[in-house]
Amino acid sequence: MENEELKRRIEALLQRNSLTSDGVFVMDGSKRSGHGNAYFTGFGNHKRIVFFDTLLECLTADEMEAVLAHEIGHFKRKHIPKRLLLIGGLALAGLALLGWLIDQTWFYQGLGVSTISTYMGLLLFTLVIPIFTFFLSPWLAWMSRQHEFEADEFAVQQAGPQGLIQALVKLHKDNASTLTPDPLYSACYDSHPPVPVRIAHLKAYPPSMLEPL
Ligand SMILES: [Zn+2]
The missing domain is CATH 3.30.2010.10 (Metalloproteases ("zincins"), catalytic domain)
Structure with missing residues (x-):
């Protein structure tokens, strides 16, 4: 640079x-x-x-510093290992469920299949599992949004709220994404909170939060 x-x-x-x-x-x-x-x-x-x-x-220097502070916030709050652990845990739970279901005759009969075999069990499991993971996605999205708020809070402590507010508006404009998504859709699927909500949070932090340099 x-x-x-x-x-x-x-x-x-x-x-x-x-x-x-x-x-x-x-x-x-x-x-x-x-x-x-x-x-x-x-x-x-x-x-x-x-x-x-x-x-x-x-972006201006202030805005760049705020964006980087947000990324450091994700690192400092250990969001990546936490997420890896969670996804790993869910994958193991899924495999344990598969291991159990594959031996249950009712699982095959209930889905109208008479052949009990490993490949049929695997196929049926793959078809059925999205019904259950569907209910996990709002929870995962909610957690991701909590992490965004935590990283934003860290950025405010490091660089104040103004740079991040400006950067958020500019980036959303440049990336041509909506500032006002449907609230229900956003609550279920969005990994990042809507920009107006993030800005409202950023503005609500007391000025005393800024760490003295
Ligand atoms: Zn983030």
């Missing part, structure tokens, strides 16, 4: 959170699409920060 001012602020943000980076990079995302994005990758405390050039073009 050539922007020294932004680089310095990013390094300071990382330092405050006891993270070290192996460098701040800019990716030529504009060659593929106009979609803006940012991520950090790497194990342990050695992080490599990557920004899409499309993001650098549309």
Whole structure:
């Protein structure tokens, strides 16, 4: 990254959170699409920060810092290991259920099948399981939205609410997504809370939350 001012602020943000980076990079995302994005990758405390050039073009230094603070929030609140553990647990529970059902004659008979075999059990299980996972998705989406609120809260502590509010509005405009989704649909399926709800939360945090630099 050539922007020294932004680089310095990013390094300071990382330092405050006891993270070290192996460098701040800019990716030529504009060659593929106009979609803006940012991520950090790497194990342990050695992080490599990557920004899409499309993001650098549309966001100010304040907004970039807030977006990165939000991503660090996900890392600091351990959202990725928590989610991996949950998905792994659900997968094991699903396999245990399959292992049990595959030996139950009523499972085959109830679905009108007379052949009891491993392949038929597997096939029927695959057909039936979406009925049950359907009820899991609102719960998983709700949890994901809680994680977004936690990461937002962390970003406010680090960089104040204003930069993130502006960045959210700009990104949603650029990515051409709606600011006012249907509330029921959003509650069941959206991994991120609607932007007006996030902004209302961001504005509600007391100013004293901002950590002194
Ligand atoms: Zn997030």
